[in-house]
Amino acid sequence: MSKCESCIVREFNALKSLTREELMRVSACKTAKIFRKGHVIFEEGETLNGVYCVKSGVCKLTKMSENGKDQVVKLVVKGGLLGKRSLVTEQKTNLSAVALNDMEMCFVPKSEIMDDLNKNPKFTMDVLKTMAEDLKDSDESLVNMAQKSVKRRMAEILMYIHDNFGTDDDGYLSIVLSREDYASIVGTATESAIRILSQFKKEDIISTSGKRIKIEDYHSLKWME
Amino acid sequence: MSKCESCIVREFNALKSLTREELMRVSACKTAKIFRKGHVIFEEGETLNGVYCVKSGVCKLTKMSENGKDQVVKLVVKGGLLGKRSLVTEQKTNLSAVALNDMEMCFVPKSEIMDDLNKNPKFTMDVLKTMAEDLKDSDESLVNMAQKSVKRRMAEILMYIHDNFGTDDDGYLSIVLSREDYASIVGTATESAIRILSQFKKEDIISTSGKRIKIEDYHSLKWME
DNA sequence: AATAAAATATGATTTTTGTCAGGTTTTTTT
DNA sequence: AAAAAAACCTGACAAAAATCATATTTTATT
Numbered sequence: 001m002s003k004c005e006s007c008i009v010r011e012f013n014a015l016k017s018l019t020r021e022e023l024m025r026v027s028a029c030k031t032a033k034i035f036r037k038g039h040v041i042f043e044e045g046e047t048l049n050g051v052y053c054v055k056s057g058v059c060k061l062t063k064m065s066e067n068g069k070d071q072v073v074k075l076v077v078k079g080g081l082l083g084k085r086s087l088v089t090e091q092k093t094n095l096s097a098v099a100l101n102d103m104e105m106c107f108v109p110k111s112e113i114m115d116d117l118n119k120n121p122k123f124t125m126d127v128l129k130t131m132a133e134d135l136k137d138s139d140e141s142l143v144n145m146a147q148k149s150v151k152r153r154m155a156e157i158l159m160y161i162h163d164n165f166g167t168d169d170d171g172y173l174s175i176v177l178s179r180e181d182y183a184s185i186v187g188t189a190t191e192s193a194i195r196i197l198s199q200f201k202k203e204d205i206i207s208t209s210g211k212r213i214k215i216e217d218y219h220s221l222k223w224m225e
Numbered sequence: 226m227s228k229c230e231s232c233i234v235r236e237f238n239a240l241k242s243l244t245r246e247e248l249m250r251v252s253a254c255k256t257a258k259i260f261r262k263g264h265v266i267f268e269e270g271e272t273l274n275g276v277y278c279v280k281s282g283v284c285k286l287t288k289m290s291e292n293g294k295d296q297v298v299k300l301v302v303k304g305g306l307l308g309k310r311s312l313v314t315e316q317k318t319n320l321s322a323v324a325l326n327d328m329e330m331c332f333v334p335k336s337e338i339m340d341d342l343n344k345n346p347k348f349t350m351d352v353l354k355t356m357a358e359d360l361k362d363s364d365e366s367l368v369n370m371a372q373k374s375v376k377r378r379m380a381e382i383l384m385y386i387h388d389n390f391g392t393d394d395d396g397y398l399s400i401v402l403s404r405e406d407y408a409s410i411v412g413t414a415t416e417s418a419i420r421i422l423s424q425f426k427k428e429d430i431i432s433t434s435g436k437r438i439k440i441e442d443y444h445s446l447k448w449m450e
Numbered sequence: 451a452a453t454a455a456a457a458t459a460t461g462a463t464t465t466t467t468g469t470c471a472g473g474t475t476t477t478t479t480t
Numbered sequence: 481a482a483a484a485a486a487a488c489c490t491g492a493c494a495a496a497a498a499t500c501a502t503a504t505t506t507t508a509t510t
Contacts, residue, residue, distance in 0.1 A: 063364055065372035073364050088350070088357040094364055117350065124349040125313070125342065131356045132313040138363035139288055139298050139319055145370040146412025147290035150467070179488065187371025189468055194489060210476070211487085375497070404458065414498055419459060435506070436457085 017122040031107045041097035048086035048093050050109040057103030061095045072185040153186045154196045155221040172212040242347040256332045266322035273311035273318050275334040282328030286320045297410040378411045379421045380446040397437040
């Protein structure tokens with residue numbers, strides 16, 4: 001198995017239902033692409049004709065609000081897929097994708113996958129499962145956004161990043177975000193995000209080194225009112 | 226075609242891909258149920274073994290937040306389906322469903338649909354499409370919740386109900402919600418919801434009669450800062 | 451119809467969050 | 481290495497929203 005195959009398979013378990021031949025074919029027509037930090041992979045309103053699979057690096061999926069502020073909807077890392085919706089609908093994408101650091105991605109044209117999607121019910125069912133999971137996560141996010149304070153939301157995104165994407169050798173969160181990104185995930189003003197992180201620092205809940213953040217007291221984050 | 230068939234078909238267009246025979250079979254094993262206003266149809270954490278299709282009435286899908294407040298995630302009316310996710314995953318439902326007025330529903334056991342879902346790729350593909358649409362709506366809601374003021378969100382839910390569920394003969398919104406429900410949709414305190422609606426009344430943007438609300442000045446709602 | 455209960459309403463106050471304005475530090479470019 | 485740009489930080493204040501307390505109205509129950 002090529003490296004890309006295993007990459008897609010690992011996280012997007014929908015692809016695990018493809019037969020060996022199907023998988024080989026999909027894998028064969030992939031196109032590797034490199035995106036530099038800050039690069040826009042696609043933008044809200046574009047028509048996507050395939051999915052991107054993340055081989056390395058991290059990107060954010062954002063949506064522009066009417067007030068002109070970007071809202072981060074999701075972070076996507078190694079093995080994650082961008083543009084899933086494009087497989088299913090002809091509609092333009094509702095999200096933008098921006099690389100948060102240098103990224104390697106595979107692009108798989110829609111045409112290659114559609115055939116399997118139409119003929120292999122098990123495969124379609126598995127795609128359905130991942131989408132149902134996304135939907136559940138989305139409900140969760142909505143409730144968090146609606147019912148929790150900015151401070152609580154900040155605490156949770158720190159723990160989320162810690163738990164899902166891990167830390168580097170020095171114990172710093174392995175995903176490095178700007179304060180503006182934090183604000184845009186939590187859904188608050190940049191100054192408010194900065195202020196809260198400063199407060200956490202004062203209370204020795206986190207420490208920082210430039211943009212990098214280390215969680216010093218997970219317990220306090222978890223049980224913060 | 227029986228009444229129920231056409232009901233399911235009308236809104237859940239996923240079912241339109243079923244063959245005539247498949248549809249007849251599904252339709253045959255449905256169970257009609259009545260739920261009174263306030264009745265809990267199912268609760269977060271329950272295992273669902275089928276989907277409910279709304280024949281008449283309205284219900285809310287809610288999720289409990291850690292702070293103990295319910296958040297309304299979605300309103301479902303005639304033709305809408307509850308428990309879609311249960312078709313796809315073995316997991317317990319992440320939402321509760323509560324009737325907002327008297328409701329008539331059809332229950333279709335999972336076992337009946339699963340067969341079609343596994344064998345009819347076009348059907349599965351259509352379910353996939355509705356789920357992708359749900360996901361898009363969900364992204365939209367998240368951004369609204371994160372970036373807009375409570376007042377703006379209240380204005381939007383009023384317009385949403387007006388546009389999607391219409392008005393009665395007197396011009397009042399045909400879905401009648403308690404102030405607490407409004408608060409729980411908008412994601413705010415009940416008092417805040419009441420206060421904002423009172424303010425709209427003072428500004429002659431809406432008028433009320435008991436719980437019922439009539440939009441008097443749609444334009445003001447739309448262009449409210 | 452009287453009573454009780456629930457929902458709605460409003461004032462007063464506090465807490466949270468946003469905005470503006472001015473800094474400093476870090477990063478990038480020249 | 482210097483200059484410019486971007487990101488970060490903090491204070492002061494304003495605005496938004498939550499909370500608490502207490503009426504009033506509506507709805508349900510006896």
